[in-house]
Amino acid sequence: MATTAAAVRAPERRRRPRYTVGGVVFTIVTGLVFLAFAVICAYPFYFLLINSVSANDLSAQGDVRWWPIGFHLQNYLEVFKLPGLPAAAMVSVARTVLGTVATVFASAFLGFMFTQQRMWKRQLWYRLIVITMYFNAGIIPIFLIMKTLGLTNNFWVYILPFVVAPFNIILVKTYVESLPASLQEAAEVDGANVFQIFFRIMLPSMTPILATVAIFSAVTQWNSFQDTLIYVTDQSLYTLQFVLYMYISQAASLALAAQQAGGNIGSVASAATSQTATSIQVTVAVLAVAPILFIYPLFQRFFVKGIMLGAVKG
Structure with a gap:
């Protein structure tokens, strides 16, 4: 019995993949390349998100690049108040x-x-x-x-x-x-x-x-x-995308109107949360992109199979 079990296990050991130095290096390099592409694709959305929740005066100056600074959600509350x-x-x-x-x-x-x-x-x-x-x-x-x-x-x-x-x-x-x-x-x-x-x-x-x-x-x-x-x-x-397009093109005037309506702009607290053209643009962009980012993963498991079988006959 022991001989038979060993004979059965022997082919299993021979079928195991043998890792070579070249194969390991290729796997690591390929993974790093795909990781770099993933970061390049994801960073623009991440950049919009962190700027929409950071201090508006800092985001307007371009100081927010890697993580939120002066976290707040006032931008979204203000954007949702926009008419229409x-x-x-x-x-x-x-x-x-x-x-x-x-x-x-x-x-x-x-x-x-x-x-x-x-x-x-x-x-x-x-x-x-x-x-x-x-x-x-x-x-x-x-x-x-x-x-x-x-x-x-x-x-x-x-x-x-x-x-x-x-x-x-x-x-x-x-x-x-x-x-x-x-x-x-x-x-x-x-x-x-x-x-x-x-x-x-x-x-x-x-x-x-x-x-x-x-x-x-x-x-x-x-x-x-x-x-x-x-x-x-x-x-x-009017559709949401068209309204957001108008708001982005009119971001400077909307920011000025929001500041005038907010009052007490000279204080330190309001300086960080008062609306700027940049804050309105990035917040509106996040709202436009977010629904698709949430919906797409629900269909992703069908996407590759569907597009491949629908594109190649036979």
């Missing part, structure tokens, strides 16, 4: 949620349908959608179309133009083609129609690629402000 911010936040949340749901569903359905041989003029419709990735009519023609359709000063101008996204449709189509054809064939043998196959068979199998599409769509919807600038003049439809 809560309503704009609700508009942004609504457009992000509705726009993401609409885009994900349209991308899933069209990506699935473009894999169906029975679809009438399938190749023609697919090429017409893909060609829009390369040709654009321009801002003025698009604005005239939106105005003709009654979408200017309309909440749906944030949703409808983003529903059909060619890149997302290509990802979903390629992903569906990578799934076993036997799934659909078995459902067809059982008498399922196209909609039953899509909702009951294919849609539950698309979770990784749909999570990827959801990330792309949510980030696009949340960060978009140019459509507000072009199509919307009704202040009740």
Whole structure:
């Protein structure tokens, strides 16, 4: 028995990886390089955060670089008091949620349908959608179309133009083609129609690629402000990003107004917390970025699998 156990353990010992000096050095250097890239990517967000909670007079002078100095949260309390911010936040949340749901569903359905041989003029419709990735009519023609359709000063101008996204449709189509054809064939043998196959068979199998599409769509919807600038003049439809953009461009005048409203600016305590252009800019930037930073990790585990399977066929 002892001989047999030793014989079984011998191959296990031989299969253990042998560490060489070159391999260890390569692993350490690679880890340090990736760590450096991670720090480079994370530091701008960290810089915004520490400056938003540091003494405003020091942050305005550029003295806050590595850790907070004179910690306080007054900047966030003041920024939340800016007029129009809560309503704009609700508009942004609504457009992000509705726009993401609409885009994900349209991308899933069209990506699935473009894999169906029975679809009438399938190749023609697919090429017409893909060609829009390369040709654009321009801002003025698009604005005239939106105005003709009654979408200017309309909440749906944030949703409808983003529903059909060619890149997302290509990802979903390629992903569906990578799934076993036997799934659909078995459902067809059982008498399922196209909609039953899509909702009951294919849609539950698309979770990784749909999570990827959801990330792309949510980030696009949340960060978009140019459509507000072009199509919307009704202040009740302003998005958070557009309002923050205006506040950043008007940071100096807003800081002066906040200081005048605060009173007793000459004291030491108020000098550290009185609003400056820099304090408003960094605080507004943190508020704009924070939601995406919290949401992205929830979908990260689907992201790599979805983007890889949706980008490579076979």
